[in-house]
Amino acid sequence: MNSFVKKQKRWFNEGHTRSYTFRKEQLVKLKKMITTFEQPLINALRFDLGKSEYEAYTTEIAYLKREINDHLKHIKKWMSPSKVKTPLTHKGSKNYIMKEPYGIALVIAPWNYPVQLAFAPVIGAIAAGNTVILKPSEHTPTVSWVIRKMVEQYFPNHFFAVVEGEKEVTQGLLDQPVDYIFFTGSVPVGKIIMEKASKRLIPVTLELGGKSPAIVHKDAALDLAARRIVWGKFMNAGQTCIAPDYVYVHSDVKANFLKKVQKYIQQFYGLDPLANPDYVKIVNRVHFNRMIGYLDQSHLVFGGGYDEEKRRIEPTIMDHVSWNDTIMQEEIFGPLLPVLTFDSLDEVIEQVSRRPKPLALYYFGENEEDQLRVTHSISFGGGCINDTLYHILNPHLPFGGVGESGMGSYHGKASFDTFTHQKSITKQTTKFDQNFRYPGSQPAIKVI
Ligand code: NAD
Secondary structure, rough: HHHHHHHHHHHOOOOOOOOOOHHHHHHHHHHHHHHHHHHHHHHHHHHHHHHOOHHHHHHHHHHHHHHHHHHHHHHHHHHHHHOOOHHHHHHEEEEEEEEEEEEEEEEEOOOOOOHHHHHHHHHHHHHHHOOOEOOOOOHHHHHHHHHHHHHHHHHHOOEEEEEEOOOHHHHHHOOOOEEEEEEEOOOOHHHHHHHHHHHHHHEEEEOOOOOOOOEEEEOHHHHHHHHHHHHHHHHHOOOOOOOOOEEEOOOOOOHHHHHHHHHHHHHHOOOOOHHHOOOOOOOOOOHHHHHHHHHOOHEEEEEOEEEOOOOOOOOEEEEOOOOOOHHHHOOOOOOEEEEEOOOOHHHHHHHHHHOOOOOOEEEOOOOOOHHHHHHHHHOOOOEEEEOOOOOHHOOOOOOOHHHHHEEEOEOHHHHHOHHHHHHHHEEOOOOOOOHHHHOOOOOOOOOO
């Protein structure tokens, strides 16, 4: 066992993390740390990913501050035991659920929102009274370095430790006796994590990815649909787990829709996105090359240009794509938008439902029956009707996947609950006894 893990075990077992005051103080400290290191974090995000200050602040830092505020407002209530009803068979007893922290929470983070996705689970873990080991992504090394430095300055490693490194380091951490694993990343690595966790029966949350569709029906408010899809798709150059991966558009409105998509791409990123300093780059050479491999000239209708040195790829639209094309075989995670066409909603439901359950789904259309039909018949993590990404910003909506897109959820109270074991207690009376349960005392009760 690593020495800091040993220290965390001991420290947790001594009960230091349990009180409301301690948890509150740590969350306040966490917020102060993020505020103090705001500029270094923004600079690191610019260096590693080319994120603009605006995007870095809104999608990473502001998000975390709001999440901390929400936890600070509610943890006292969330952590209190909750009473439940007492059935007749339990007369005289009190029944309640205690909120118990697991112990050491290991948080493994990806590179695409490397600050937000590292600290958002940490907020829940701390609020729930756990100690934390955080493993930031090695693909955003400057951000990872800043994260380690700031956490070391603010927190002792017997409570909150940051471990940097490649996947071997993560694998080493998985061999430690941690009590909970919260993983955000790809489906293949999610499977490795779960397999490792199963050896020790460590509970896991897996926040994974997949191909999230945006479905545009013929009665959609087309201009808004195009605007919101362009926003959700090309933010962070498409490197967003819940970005619309592809668009499935009704044939009657496709031409018009694609014109509008082009208009908004130009409006948001200019006529030459490759020269726009605020347009995010692809994280590394491997992902860049993977993306270039998808660029099939016969499908290109807009964009397609790239700058190898800066690792930037233009917002790109690819039309006449079919399910058999390479780009439809795995999550794109980049600024390429394939377009599929449909004539009946049944066909969409059938095709999407045949494949792994998406992390998100976005339906654009005014007819409420169709909205219900899509949201009822297709299983997916979460999503929006007539928008993209917005569901993730509401702290009252648990966020997570289903099937191959993940298991478990977080954000707001769901984060607290994720890192909390619900310990059920019956506190029995000693004033009298329920004799019927003892052998020989009564005939068996028939439950109807
Ligand atoms: P990844 O799975 O490659 O890496 C995530 C983390 O796992 C990193 O910290 C890495 O060090 C570690 N890791 C990598 N290989 C490992 C191995 N063999 N054994 C143990 N640990 C290993 O994911 P990524 O490329 O950083 O992120 C992109 C993926 O994450 C996409 O699929 C995206 O959809 C998904 N994602 C999901 C969410 C969500 O909230 N559901 C959010 C962001 C990203």
